Amino acid sequence: MVQRGDDLVTLLIDSLESAGESLLENDLVVVTSKVVSKSEGQVVAFDGTDEHKVAIVEGESRRVLRRRGTLRITETHHGFINANAGVDLSNADDGTAILLPKDPDRSARRIRGELARRLGVDVAVLITDTFGRVWRQGVTDVALGSAGLRPVLDLRGTHDATGRLLEATEVAIADEIAGAANLVLHKSAATPFALVRGLDPSFFGPGSVSENIVRSKNDDLFR
Amino acid sequence: MVQRGDDLVTLLIDSLESAGESLLENDLVVVTSKVVSKSEGQVVAFDGTDEHKVAIVEGESRRVLRRRGTLRITETHHGFINANAGVDLSNADDGTAILLPKDPDRSARRIRGELARRLGVDVAVLITDTFGRVWRQGVTDVALGSAGLRPVLDLRGTHDATGRLLEATEVAIADEIAGAANLVLHKSAATPFALVRGLDPSFFGPGSVSENIVRSKNDDLFR
Numbered sequence: 001m002v003q004r005g006d007d008l009v010t011l012l013i014d015s016l017e018s019a020g021e022s023l024l025e026n027d028l029v030v031v032t033s034k035v036v037s038k039s040e041g042q043v044v045a046f047d048g049t050d051e052h053k054v055a056i057v058e059g060e061s062r063r064v065l066r067r068r069g070t071l072r073i074t075e076t077h078h079g080f081i082n083a084n085a086g087v088d089l090s091n092a093d094d095g096t097a098i099l100l101p102k103d104p105d106r107s108a109r110r111i112r113g114e115l116a117r118r119l120g121v122d123v124a125v126l127i128t129d130t131f132g133r134v135w136r137q138g139v140t141d142v143a144l145g146s147a148g149l150r151p152v153l154d155l156r157g158t159h160d161a162t163g164r165l166l167e168a169t170e171v172a173i174a175d176e177i178a179g180a181a182n183l184v185l186h187k188s189a190a191t192p193f194a195l196v197r198g199l200d201p202s203f204f205g206p207g208s209v210s211e212n213i214v215r216s217k218n219d220d221l222f223r
Numbered sequence: 224m225v226q227r228g229d230d231l232v233t234l235l236i237d238s239l240e241s242a243g244e245s246l247l248e249n250d251l252v253v254v255t256s257k258v259v260s261k262s263e264g265q266v267v268a269f270d271g272t273d274e275h276k277v278a279i280v281e282g283e284s285r286r287v288l289r290r291r292g293t294l295r296i297t298e299t300h301h302g303f304i305n306a307n308a309g310v311d312l313s314n315a316d317d318g319t320a321i322l323l324p325k326d327p328d329r330s331a332r333r334i335r336g337e338l339a340r341r342l343g344v345d346v347a348v349l350i351t352d353t354f355g356r357v358w359r360q361g362v363t364d365v366a367l368g369s370a371g372l373r374p375v376l377d378l379r380g381t382h383d384a385t386g387r388l389l390e391a392t393e394v395a396i397a398d399e400i401a402g403a404a405n406l407v408l409h410k411s412a413a414t415p416f417a418l419v420r421g422l423d424p425s426f427f428g429p430g431s432v433s434e435n436i437v438r439s440k441n442d443d444l445f446r
Contacts, residue, residue, distance in 0.1 A: 180403035
C-alpha cells in the first residue's frame with residue numbers, strides 16, 4: 001500500500017530480498033504505474049460523481065477522441081491514447097482518483113539511477129499500465145516509461161533464414177515485455193514489481209517510450 | 224522452410240527433440256502463422272507489382288478502413304484489423320505472397336489434437352502473427368488462433384489487495400503470451416515455434432480468438 005513520498009526503490013529492494021533474488025546485469029524490472037503515481041503524489045480528490053469523473057479525465061487530456069456516456073477515449077498530455085486518460089477511478093471509496101505519472105520515462109530513469117547507486121548494478125526499468133485496444137477485446141499491459149531498454153528493436157536491414165532482406169520490422173519489445181510481466185502480476189496480489197531475466201543483451205541501450213513508442217499525429221490514420 | 228502439405232506437428236516434435244525438451248501438461252506451444260499458412264497451402268502467385276499487391280490484399284479483406292499509397296488498413300474475413308490483410312508480400316522474389324490461415328482457431332485445434340494423439344499430452348496452442356498498432360509505434364505479435372487456452376481472463380468479481388472489488392478487467396492473455404514468445408522468436412532464426420512453460424493453470428480452458436478477442440463492429444468506436 002504505497003503512499004506519497006514512499007521510497008519505491010527501498011520497497012523494491014525489500015521485495016527482492018523477500019523473494020531471495022538479487023538483481024543481475026541485464027535484468028529488467030517492471031514497476032506498475034499505479035505505485036509510481038502514488039509515491040509521486042499523482043493523486044487527486046474524487047467525489048465519486050460522473051460529473052467529477054469526466055472533469056478529472058478531461059483535465060488530464062490534451063484531446064478527447066470519442067465520448068460514449070461517461071467514457072472518454074483520450075489523448076493524454078504524454079501523447080498516449082487510452083480510456084479515461086488512464087485515470088484510476090476505482091478508489092472512490094477513499095475519495096481519491098489516481099492519475100498517470102507526470103513523466104513516466106523520467107520516473108523510470110530515476111528508479112534505474114537509484115538501483116545503480118544503491119546496488120551497483122545496471123538494470124533496465126519499465127513503468128507499465130493497462131490499456132484497451134481499439135480493435136481487440138481485452139486489455140494488455142504496455143510500457144508508459146522506460147530506461148536502459150531500447151523500446152523498439154529495429155530489425156530492418158537484418159536477414160531472415162533464407163538470406164532475404166527483411167522488410168520494415170520495428171518490434172515494440174517494451175510493450176511485449178510489459179505484457180509478459182502482466183502474466184505474473186495478478187491484480188489481486190500486492191506486488192507491483194516483476195523481475196524479467198534472460199532478455200537478449202541487444203535489447204538494452206538508449207531510448208524512451210516518449211521518443212520511440214508514442215506515435216505522432218502526422219503518422220496516424222485514425223486520429 | 225515449410226512447404227504445402229508439410230506436417231507441422233512432426234517438425235514441432237523434431238524441434239523439441241533437438242532442443243532436448245519434451246512437452247508437459249500445461250505447456251503452451253506458439254506457432255507463427257506463416258508456417259501454418261505455408262503448410263496449409265495459403266500461398267498465391269504474386270507478380271511483384273503494386274496493382275497486384277493491392278488486388279491480393281483487397282481480395283483478402285471484408286472491408287478497407289484506410290488507404291495510403293498502396294498501404295491498406297483492412298478488416299480481414301476473420302474480423303482482424305491489420306495492415307494489408309496480413310498478406311506477406313516480402314516473397315516477391317519467389318513470385319508468391321503468403322495469406323493468413325483461413326481459420327487460425329481451427330488450425331490451432333488441429334495441432335493441439337495431433338499433439339495429444341501422438342504425445343499423449345494436453346497442451347495449449349497459439350497461432351501468432353505480427354500486427355501494427357494504430358496509436359503506438361512498432362509492431363507486436365498477437366494471437367490469431369488458439370486452442371486449450373482461455374484467450375481472455377476475466378478478473379471481474381475478484382478482489383484486489385485491499386479487498387476492494389475490481390472493475391472490469393478482462394486481460395487478453397493470448398496476446399500477452401504471443402508478445403512474450405516473440406521476444407525469443409527472432410525473425411532471422413529458422414524456428415517458427417516457441418515453448419511457453421510456467422503459465423498459471425487457470426489460464427487453460429475453453430475459448431477461441433474469434434469468439435473472445437475479435438471485437439464486433441458494434442463495440443467499436445473507431446471503425
